[in-house]
Amino acid sequence: MSLDRFLTQVVPVRQKLYRFAFRLLGNEEDAQDITQDALMKVWDMQEKMAELQNMEAWCMRITRNLALDKIKSRKYRMSDELDRAGELPATHQKSPHAVTEQNDVMEKVHVAINGLPEKYRTILQLRDIDGHSYQEIADILDIDMNDVKVNLHRARKTVREKLQNLQVYGL
Amino acid sequence: MDYKEITVLVEKYWEGETTLEEEAVLRDFFSTPHPALPEALQEAAPLFGYFHREAEKVWDAPPVKVVKLSPWRHWMKYAAVIMVAVGIGYALKQHQQREQQVLVALQQQEMNDPQKALDETKKALQLLAKNLHKGTSKMQQLSYFNEATAVVEGKED
Structure with a gap:
């Protein structure tokens, strides 16, 4: 792979890789390190590039594997949910009370999704937030497309139950 | 809708x-x-x-760090190869030394064993005796020949 190809096809997806790593690891610093490591690994494995059909999915798969390794090796602890509650963007058009209430609801949804097993959570985020197709998710996670559908259905069902239990309604 | x-x-x-x-x-x-x-x-x-x-949500792309690729980037690989080579060399050297030590020890053991030493001495003496015996028989033959010559020459009484 030439440097040009790397710069035009791989480097532009780094923001996506970073977002993906951030969701898995829960903090900026580690997400940046993992993104950098993933780009280095892609560069090192450049001879494989010719066989690839979906470069972006391949890069994301590498990022996920590195992030999961990091979580495993360091017995990683996700950053405190309370810390991140403060990062929620404020909506200035509404009254402070409404904003607080909305942030509270958003935080509950966030906690419900983050409480899912990693596979469910990742599939749900890739589909419902990033808008990836089943095939793309299957490529990223290196699993069968039917598994993606089954796991997505279970993930949505679990989130729905959690939100019902928490009595999170309305917005 | x-x-x-x-x-x-x-x-x-x-x-x-x-x-x-x-x-x-x-x-x-x-x-x-x-x-x-x-x-x-x-x-x-x-x-x-x-x-x-x-x-x-807007995500700030992480800054791109420029990593200089030095020829020593994979130094651990090279270090591992050197370590393995040194290890094998050391093991071979140790093996040879040990073999020599074993040989010396075996020889020493033979020398220190009285029964073996006696056997070896006996063997050596037997060889010597055998060779001496060969010489004696030849001398006897010679003296017999001398006697016969004397009889022919009439020197014998």
Whole structure:
């Protein structure tokens, strides 16, 4: 792979890789390190590039594997949910009370999704937030497309139950 | 789009049967507040609101760090090769030394064993005796020949 190809096809997806790593690891610093490591690994494995059909999915798969390794090796602890509650963007058009209430609801949804097993959570985020197709998710996670559908259905069902239990309604 | 259609789409969503386009419609619908939302849709509103907010979030791309690729980038590989080579060399040297030590020890053991030493001495003496015996027999033959010569010459009384 030439440097040009790397710069035009791989480097532009780094923001996506970073977002993906951030969701898995829960903090900026580690997400940046993992993104950098993933780009280095892609560069090192450049001879494989010719066989690839979906470069972006391949890069994301590498990022996920590195992030999961990091979580495993360091017995990683996700950053405190309370810390991140403060990062929620404020909506200035509404009254402070409404904003607080909305942030509270958003935080509950966030906690419900983050409480899912990693596979469910990742599939749900890739589909419902990033808008990836089943095939793309299957490529990223290196699993069968039917598994993606089954796991997505279970993930949505679990989130729905959690939100019902928490009595999170309305917005 | 009226609430009925959205309700149908939400049901499809929970069953995992929606397409990407339908899911985009749902996200779009819930991105704006709807005061008189039917109860069936109130359940899905926070989730889609969350999805919309996350999708809209602006992520700062991490700064690109320029990593200089030095020829010593894979120094651990080279170090490992050197370590293995040194290890094998050391092991071979140790093996040879040990072999020599064993040989010396065996020889010493032979020398220190009195029975073996006696056997070896006996063997050596027997060889010597055998060779001496050979010489004696030749001398006897010679003396016999001398006697015979004397008889022929009439020197014998």
